[in-house]
Amino acid sequence: MINLPWTQKYKPKNLKEFINQKEALDIFLKWIKEWKQGKALIFYGPSGTGKTALIQAYAQEKNLEFIEMNASDFRSATKIQQILGQSMLQTPLFKKGKMFLIDEIDGIAGREDFGGVGAVIKIVKESRFPIILTANNPYDTRLRSLRQHCQLLQFRKIPIIDIEKRLKKICAEEKIKTDEEVLRQLAKISKGDLRAAINDLESIAQGKNRISLKDLEILGYREKEVSIFDTLKVIFKTQTALAAKLAIGNVDKDPDEIFWWIENNIANEYENPEEIAKAFDMLSKADLFRRRVASRQNWRLKGYMIDLMTAGVAKSKKEMYRKFTKYRYPSKLIVLGRTKFERKEEKEKLLEFSKQLHCSTRKIRKEFLPFFKIISKAK
Numbered sequence: 001m002i003n004l005p006w007t008q009k010y011k012p013k014n015l016k017e018f019i020n021q022k023e024a025l026d027i028f029l030k031w032i033k034e035w036k037q038g039k040a041l042i043f044y045g046p047s048g049t050g051k052t053a054l055i056q057a058y059a060q061e062k063n064l065e066f067i068e069m070n071a072s073d074f075r076s077a078t079k080i081q082q083i084l085g086q087s088m089l090q091t092p093l094f095k096k097g098k099m100f101l102i103d104e105i106d107g108i109a110g111r112e113d114f115g116g117v118g119a120v121i122k123i124v125k126e127s128r129f130p131i132i133l134t135a136n137n138p139y140d141t142r143l144r145s146l147r148q149h150c151q152l153l154q155f156r157k158i159p160i161i162d163i164e165k166r167l168k169k170i171c172a173e174e175k176i177k178t179d180e181e182v183l184r185q186l187a188k189i190s191k192g193d194l195r196a197a198i199n200d201l202e203s204i205a206q207g208k209n210r211i212s213l214k215d216l217e218i219l220g221y222r223e224k225e226v227s228i229f230d231t232l233k234v235i236f237k238t239q240t241a242l243a244a245k246l247a248i249g250n251v252d253k254d255p256d257e258i259f260w261w262i263e264n265n266i267a268n269e270y271e272n273p274e275e276i277a278k279a280f281d282m283l284s285k286a287d288l289f290r291r292r293v294a295s296r297q298n299w300r301l302k303g304y305m306i307d308l309m310t311a312g313v314a315k316s317k318k319e320m321y322r323k324f325t326k327y328r329y330p331s332k333l334i335v336l337g338r339t340k341f342e343r344k345e346e347k348e349k350l351l352e353f354s355k356q357l358h359c360s361t362r363k364i365r366k367e368f369l370p371f372f373k374i375i376s377k378a379k
């Protein structure tokens, strides 16, 4: 059996399987019932919410021939007309009727070489079968004349709860075990785009028969953000290098800041002098990389810095300290925080000087600044 992508495999085969979009569905059904030649429908709304799926499901249910194309794929409307030409006029041999879908009509609206909107209107007028168009922005002024022949139909984002249900059903069919929380998160991440949710599910479920919250990480998703104190607790208490390293991934602070948190709390947690010395040794090596990252803008080195300050510090102890440690705010950050404003001003001044004196801000800070200060005071 061919492996269809899940969005295809689980697309609705009839209107009963088409979920949500109740309002759009009702309008669509009413429109199709009253359809007369020369009239078209314009679908618009967010991606992955069932615009194409609705027509496919309807056509399948009613045994209609369904012909779909994307307007942007064609160089001219004449080309579309050539392709649709006969088909728009002839009754189908084996089916009960036909239905056309032309996607992204606004992609061609402004292109006069394409024949512009006029050519699209001609197609709408000539077709003996209903034509549905989709537009990213149906209110585009260039579509004004086309709108006179069309009814607009808006699709909305699919509610999280419905996406969750759909994912649950797919998991059941694919025999994948999972917690509701995983599906809820997937649904949330998708922001109402069912296609995206199904694709995400398929990508994390690949080759597995069970998925957990952890698997969502490959989508760039983080479990609930933890506080810096929890992160420190993992680094200081764990015995495994990997756990220490991953601990900083869940906190909303950058490694440079976490560095100072660790520095300020080593002696707070560890009691054995040897362990303290070893942990500081790791940290000093991490510091070397930290400076190199800054001076050479070499971001690859950041990995070494992180390994040393997390796994290195974690593995400096022989055993876990079974005690509660109250981790302290790093004093260095308190000072930096207070002088942040002054430092910013200073940096701007240094940059100004560096332009005038043709040398680095570092050189200015070290070799010129002390004298400038004396001079300005003397004045």
Ligand SMILES: Nc1ncnc2c1ncn2[C@@H]1O[C@H](COP(=O)(O)OP(=O)(O)OP(=O)(O)O)[C@@H](O)[C@H]1O
Pocket: 006, 007, 008, 010, 011, 012, 017, 018, 019, 020, 021, 045, 046, 047, 048, 049, 050, 051, 052, 053, 054, 194, 195, 198
């Ligand atoms: N309302 C829905 N009911 C059931 N399945 C849906 C629905 N909406 C989307 N899907 C699923 O998502 C897939 C993509 O949906 P569809 O192709 O209809 O998106 P679209 O609205 O046409 O998006 P685009 O604007 O990107 O073309 C479908 O194949 C189907 O599996």
Ligand SMILES: [Mg+2]
Pocket: 051, 052, 053, 103
């Ligand atoms: Mg579509």
